[in-house]
Amino acid sequence: MSIDAKNMMEDFVQMHLNAVLKQFPDMCKCEQCMADAKALALNNLPSRYVTSHKGNVFVRVQSSTDTEVLNILREVTMAVEKVAANPHHSK
């Protein structure tokens, strides 16, 4: 694996998305809706690029602050609500 830049925010959003979805048991969980929710949340959050070296991301940037976690949770919840109310595909 080569050295590359990676947006940690994608991992944070994915992680919180799984948690938030448990509060929306009726929501469509197809790939399209999951991708839509993730994209919506990421568009409203700052990117957090880090470089990895041989696959190891520097540990110090992996943890997010409490404020950041609340921010991410809020954006992810709003994104899920939006997609649940208006999915991009027909039922």
Ligand SMILES: [Zn+2]
């Ligand atoms: Zn769907």
